[in-house]
Amino acid sequence: MQLTAIVERLNTIQQKDTDMSEAKLRARANKKAIITLVAETNPKRNNTLSRERFALYRTGMTVAEYIAAGGRSGDVNHDAAEGYITLALP
Numbered sequence: 001m002q003l004t005a006i007v008e009r010l011n012t013i014q015q016k017d018t019d020m021s022e023a024k025l026r027a028r029a030n031k032k033a034i035i036t037l038v039a040e041t042n043p044k045r046n047n048t049l050s051r052e053r054f055a056l057y058r059t060g061m062t063v064a065e066y067i068a069a070g071g072r073s074g075d076v077n078h079d080a081a082e083g084y085i086t087l088a089l090p
Contacts, residue, residue: 031064033087035076043084050075057085 037059044051056069063076079085 030087030089031062031067032090033063034090035059035061035063035066036086036088037084038086039084043082054079054084062090063087 035057037057042051042054044054053071053075056066056071057079061069063073066076067073076085076087080087
């Protein structure tokens, strides 16, 4: 029974990964992608570097601008996957 639950969970995760559109995949890797902040409050834990980097996001800035301000591309990918931000190609 427990193994079945694990397999179902893995299938759900794999399906989520394949649901990403081609445009979203290109936007994740594109430094020209435009960021839209979705989260109303900073979802990161207090007193962490990730919280400080999350505070750098501004709607309308590009991924390159975020990285130049001190952000990390890994943060962009993670925060987009979590739904805290969205990315759109110009």
